[in-house]
Amino acid sequence: MSCSCLGAEAPEGRPVAQVLLDSALPQLDHLFDYSIPEELADSLRVGQRVKVPFRSQQRKSFGYVIGFVERSDFTGELSPIAEIVGPVPQLTPEVWQLARAVADRAGGSAGDILRLAIPTRQIRVEKQHLQAAVDTSRAAAARDVESGSTQDPTSDTAGTEVAPGPEQEQEVALEIAERLILGKRLGFTASHSPVRLPTGEWVGGWAEGLAKLAIAVHKQRRSVIVVLPDYRDEDQVLDALDALGHCEAVRVDSRQSNAERYAAFLRALDREPRIIVGNRSAVYAPAHELGAILMWDDGDPVLAEPLTPYVHARDAALVRAELEGAGLFFAAHARSAEVERLVMIGYVDDQVNPPRRTRMLHADASIAPDAFAGRVPEFAARTIREGLRTGPVLVQVATPGYAPVSVCGDCGDLARCKACGGPIGFRIAGRAACRWCGEHANPWSCLSCGAHRLVERGMGSARTVEQFERQFRGFRVLLSDGDHPRERVDSRPALIVATRGAEPIAAGGYRAVVLLDAERLLSLEHLRAGEDCIRWWENAAALAAPDGVCLMASGGGPVVQAFVTGRVEEWLRGELRDRQALRYPPAVRVASVTGGLAEVDRAIAALSSPGVLPGVEVLGPTPFAPRDAAPQGAQLVRAIIRFEYGRGTDVAKRLRGALVADAAGAQSRQKGRAPGRARPEALRLRFDDRGVFDG
Incomplete structure (x- = not known):
């Protein structure tokens, strides 16, 4: 047996195995007792994947052996484990404890965590691994015999x-x-x-x-x-x-x-x-x-x-x-x-010692981004040209594609998708499509005036490259974004236009890093806009050479000032104090409860019975329209629960109980509807949702 099996707990005469079923149903997220057949007693181990009968002897389900006990609390006759699926105990006690603890904290099922932790079994790969382990053990033993060494092989x-x-x-x-x-x-x-x-x-x-x-x-x-x-x-x-x-x-x-x-x-x-x-x-x-x-x-x-x-x-x-x-x-x-x-x-x-940062420059913050000709102000253009004399220069832009948004050419209203209401942009020149669902906007008509002419607004990465090729003639202009990824560039002079997060590493570092579109990024309608901007900018600035510079091309305000002056942690502490006063995460924890009105009301009621939990605040419920549109006829609502960290266990337990009751209760078996989680109004929980307060 593989070295993976060494130390895995055996039944040792205990007749009952506790098994976690591999099921997505929340009402099955607990241990089931099964008897251990005599023919499996010598080979069964904790952590092994097994097949067990469930609801009938003919119907088999997969599961993991969690432990062995002397007797079961179940008074009836236990069903026996049907078979062992592979010799390797895939689930270690440590990972099981982690899965259970993490799932309980998030009001979820341990099985969902284990599906992330344990990949699909590959029999051929497993056999090769077992054989390699045997060969390695034999070779080590032979060396020890020849040398007479008693050294522990694991000390190598x-x-x-x-x-x-x-x-x-x-x-x-x-x-x-x-x-x-x-x-x-x-x-x-x-x-x-x-x-x-x-x-x-x-x-x-x-x-x-x-x-x-x-x-x-x-x-x-x-x-x-x-x-x-x-x-x-x-x-x-x-x-x-x-x-x-x-x-x-x-x-x-x-x-x-x-x-x-x-x-x-x-x-x-x-x-x-x-x-x-x-x-x-x-x-x-x-x-x-x-x-x-x-x-x-x-x-x-x-x-x-x-x-x-x-x-x-x-x-x-x-x-x-x-x-x-x-x-x-x-x-x-x-x-x-x-x-x-x-x-x-x-x-x-x-940490005790502060980090070393790239030298920061800031263009005139009073200049609005539309107040200068071209893609960058003249000060930034000079910085780019100076950097290109000796090496590569990085320019970070906000969005991929050609133009991030478009407007009606007659009335100027923002162009919206007829299918989902999302904004229409241009991934490539001349081809408009919804940025949410990808639906092509050809033909298109304005919802306000009925006109059919789209006009591009803003500059994406591709349009920036097009303009830089004219503005900086004689230099290579390279694009790096989601559709055109680059991991590395050499040390030769080149102008690299990259979207945030797609910046390649340059040999020797960039001579200059220029950050564009600060105003557009800071205007994103979500709670963490400032925090994310600083992270994007710091990661880009970190790609500069030790003697390079980072230039903030435009923009102003507390976030830009904190980044340029290196007082990021000071700004972040102030941000946390503001969130504490407003009871926004991570100053407090949050959970969202989504489903039909009756289902959400029952979940909210569970928070006050038995006994009201102090420090728990419920916002809503309010109508909720998910990005992936709900099935026709389904009217969903969402409630947001805010609570102190010390109340997390109680809140998760009560909401989890409401979820199990919703999935298993009589209300899930309505005429003409699929049972349990298939119902569009079924209860859904999400703890610590990053975007729960986003616009």
Whole structure:
């Protein structure tokens, strides 16, 4: 049996297995007791996936063995486990405890978390992994016999040595690693500028720092999980790990094939300390002797899970670190409001030394963006030309496509989509389409005056490239956005136009970084507009060379001033004080309850029975129209519940109870409608929704 099975709990004479069914139905989110057949008693282990009869002997359901007990509270005859699905216990006790705790915090089902944590089984990959484990064990045993050595094979640290580097940096990494292994929680703001690895590759300085820290923890025979927003961040950290001598990191990535992902999962499952690098689901990866979780840029919305129960990777990391006594390291160029709150209350320790930032310049803030000819004011154009003399220059723009919006050519009203009411823009010149649903706007007629002529407004990335090719003749102008991604550019002079988040790394860093469209970004109608802008700008500025500059081309106000002057944390603390006064997250927690009016009313009633929960505030319910339109005839409402962190357990438990009652109760079996969650009016819960107060 695989080394993954070593230590997995066996029945040891106990006749009852407790099984969690793999079901999306909330009323089935608890353990069911099954008897253990004699023929399975020797091979059954905690964490294995099994098939069990449910509702009838003929109907089989999948599930996971959670534990074994001497007797069941069920007074009837227990059904036996039908079969074991694979020899490898896929669910470790630590991941099960995490799934249960995270689901309870979010009013969700543990099974939904496990579907994020455990990839689809690949039999061929599993057999190869088992055989490789056997071969490795035999080879190690043979070496020990030949040499007469009694050394523990797990003490081998080959491949984890840090390449020679500045002694001070290594000492800092070792010091931080020791604190993390002791269970400390740290917040860190990374310095700007990319660095060159010994292999010649250029990565962000933050990536090299995280790699050094991960290796320092791993050298103490502890596992490390590195959680990153997307694959480009993963590439940088893995490149840094390789360059520093650690080539055995486990990558957990949604872009992998099923076979690749399952192979990585099995490697992480082995009883061997690993460095695990991945996106948001990596926080649920099995990890032997977890020492620390390192998370980069937790303010990136990509780390918010879009599937029920919608748990942000940061919240899952906080729960896991607490359960396993592991350290937690939050790093970013711009700290999120959530991490700043944890620093302010003393739950996360702040760094002592301030980070190094790129030199900042600010064009005249009194100049409105439409008051100058061309895409950029003359001051910014001079900065671009000066930078292009010696290397690449980055220009960050707000939106992709050709023109972000369009208006009626006769009356000037904003052009709206007939299908969903979204704004109409131009992804490419001459082709208009809705920015929400993608419906083509040809033909189009104005809802106000009936005219048919669309006029472009604003400049997207493609239109900016078109203008720069005329304005900066003789220089290469490159585009990097969602449709034309670039990960890296060389050190030759070039003007790179990139949307926020799609900026490539330049060899040696950019000579200048120019930030456009500040006014447009700050006008976004959501609670975190200022926080997001600072994060976008800081990440772009961090790509400049050590002697480069970052220019804010236009715009003013507190957010721009905080960014330019480097007083970001001071602004963020003021923002948190304002949110505390207004009871906005993350000063308080929130939950949204959506469904039919009767269903939402019953959920709200559950918050006051039995007993009223103090400090809990209900807003609504009010009519709610989801972006993906509700089925015809369904009239949905939404209520928002605000509550203190200390009330989270009670609120989640009561709302979860209302959800289970709604899914399983008599009201779900109305004539002519599908049962349970298929009803459009069925209750839906979402805790800590990032956009619940957005316009």
